[in-house]
């Protein structure tokens with residue numbers, strides 16, 4: 001048995017010990033069984049990739065939307081951090097104006113994403 005296999009087995013054992021359950025689904029990247037954590041999250045013991053397992057198309061759309069929104073929020077936060085640095089370096093009103101404009105665009109993107117989310121929640125099943 002390779003060191004890598006030993007490490008995966010040790011990881012599986014510790015997952016089981018922490019109350020996780022082994023699923024009959026395999027990680028598409030490593031072909032090892034996935035585990036459902038007590039939190040409900042599904043994780044691969046080898047690559048550490050997290051998965052969302054869904055039982056219907058509607059649930060899949062919902063799960064994908066939630067993941068996309070989270071990723072969008074993360075991107076906006078990262079862009080905002082860059083803009084904060086840019087604002088600190090700004091040396092003219094024109095620079096400040098440009099940064100402010102970029103902040104407003106980012107806020108509009110977030111607002112649109114939240115509106116889409118609200119819309120989807122108020123019309124369940126019609127996605």
Ligand SMILES: [Zn+2]
Nearest residue numbers: 027030044047
């Ligand atoms: Zn994997």
